[in-house]
Amino acid sequence: MKESKKLGINTTCVHVGEVKDAQYKGAVSPIYTSTSYAFDGVDVKRYPRYFNTPNQEMLHKKIAALEKTEDALIFGSGMAAISAALFAFLQKGDHVVIQQVIYGGTYNFIVSEFDKFGIEYSFTESDKVEDFKPLIKENTKVLYIETPSNPLLGITDMKAIAALAKENGILTMIDNTFASPINQNPIDFGIDIMLHSATKYMGGHSDISAGAIAATKEHIEKIWKTAINFGGNLSDQTVWLLERSLKTLNLRVKEQTKNAQKMAEFLENNADIDRVYYPGLKSHPQYELAKKQMKGFGAMMSFELSEGIDAMKFQNHLQLIKPSMSLAGLESTTVSPVQTTHALLSEEERLARGIKDGLIRFSLGIEETEDLIEDILQAIKKAKS
The missing domain is CATH 3.40.640.10 (Type I PLP-dependent aspartate aminotransferase-like (Major domain))
Incomplete structure (x- = not known):
């Protein structure tokens, strides 16, 4: 070989x-x-x-x-x-x-x-x-x-x-x-x-x-x-x-990365989302740097819900996407960093790092993007009501 x-x-x-x-x-x-x-x-x-x-x-x-x-x-x-x-x-x-x-x-x-x-x-x-x-x-x-x-x-x-x-x-x-x-x-x-x-x-x-x-x-x-x-x-x-x-790492990651790009573009244009953090968006402050050193922009992103939309209510209304502690599986998952990955930090330390209560970390799986978008829209609607 x-x-x-x-x-x-x-x-x-x-x-x-x-x-x-x-x-x-x-x-x-x-x-x-x-x-x-x-x-x-x-x-x-x-x-x-x-x-x-x-x-x-x-x-x-x-x-x-x-x-x-x-x-x-x-x-x-x-x-x-x-x-x-x-x-x-x-x-x-x-x-x-x-x-x-x-x-x-x-x-x-x-x-x-x-x-x-x-x-x-x-x-x-x-x-x-x-x-x-x-x-x-x-x-x-x-x-x-x-x-x-x-x-x-x-x-x-x-x-x-x-x-x-x-x-x-x-x-x-x-x-x-x-x-x-x-x-x-x-x-x-x-x-x-x-x-x-x-x-x-x-x-x-x-x-x-x-x-x-x-x-x-x-x-x-x-x-x-x-x-x-x-x-x-x-x-x-x-x-x-x-x-x-x-053995399937390349196949999985490429499909997940493709989903993430579509999802980031959708979320960025949604009135109920204040901000999207994804290096594949031209609005990302380090987009040009990401292009230079990454072969793909990845399947991870974060977004901030607009004020008045509770992060946990939103996640509890998701039907396909799973609120879950970890990330990077075949299934799409969300998590609230303030309650999980950064829970050991004080509120002051979290805010100093830009981690707000309404921040959602989103790991894209391999599902059809259209199904995931529909799930997010219905969860936002229910969380607002």
């Missing part, structure tokens, strides 16, 4: 990282559920917590191929991946600069845990590179970004951030969950470490909890040494399910 970097995206999704069924010649990967392997007379001493069972090893190859990196690691959740990556490169006395608007779980992890370990941190005022520069100190080791950001779909200039980091000998990390490897490959812009909640687009069916890191072999080796102590490995049953799901 050709090198994965020369294969088409669908071919990569289907064939790279599949476990060959040497015994029975089955069309899909066999699953190895053993938690105990031989230690003598073998090339690899395998143990699930060491991220090196047959299914784990091969899935690493698929994710690395999708992100165009040398290596990858998979975890039990996105937060397991994020925490392992940050703790691998930060120790007592180090400093990290973090983009202001990020996933609420990441924010809470940083403010809850880093002080205990003597790790300093600074949050930027915006996603602009100019806000990162003055925060860099002699002990800064990592610049952490998220683009598109959760939940306001802000776009960060990856090339500019990578250049700034390299000038100062600093490592860069990105949460690439919202874009997925289909719509964005940060390595093309100089970012060092890619992080994913694989629960989202990589899993794609709302039935898998997982995380992923993609980077150079050198960086993955360092993360691995920390990760084996935290025990955040993924069970092989779920590894197998994730490998199955990744």
Whole structure:
């Protein structure tokens, strides 16, 4: 087979990282559920917590191929991946600069845990590179970004951030969950470490909890040494399910992205919607930047309901679209960030980040857009009455 970097995206999704069924010649990967392997007379001493069972090893190859990196690691959740990556490169006395608007779980992890370990941190005022520069100190080791950001779909200039980091000998990390490897490959812009909640687009069916890191072999080796102590490995049953799901990643994400563009344009022209946050709209302040660094604008958006329309009443009247905690499944879902992803932030902190009570985060599935639009219209009508 050709090198994965020369294969088409669908071919990569289907064939790279599949476990060959040497015994029975089955069309899909066999699953190895053993938690105990031989230690003598073998090339690899395998143990699930060491991220090196047959299914784990091969899935690493698929994710690395999708992100165009040398290596990858998979975890039990996105937060397991994020925490392992940050703790691998930060120790007592180090400093990290973090983009202001990020996933609420990441924010809470940083403010809850880093002080205990003597790790300093600074949050930027915006996603602009100019806000990162003055925060860099002699002990800064990592610049952490998220683009598109959760939940306001802000776009960060990856090339500019990578250049700034390299000038100062600093490592860069990105949460690439919202874009997925289909719509964005940060390595093309100089970012060092890619992080994913694989629960989202990589899993794609709302039935898998997982995380992923993609980077150079050198960086993955360092993360691995920390990760084996935290025990955040993924069970092989779920590894197998994730490998199955990744086979359709490109097909799913492209269809979802197409739906999102149509929906964003509809919502922007609806009198009951005050504002739509979607990088594929020309009204988005970073539309031109998004065009430069994204292959597609993604399937995530947020919108603000007009004053007087209660966010929960609106969501409770939806019939097809599901009010639900997570995102990126085949089914369209909504969520109120103030009650879920950013509930751990104070009201003052949320408002400082532009997260209002009427904000709805919207994950587009693969349903017909016309059906979704009809559902939104009837829910708005009922919420208003």
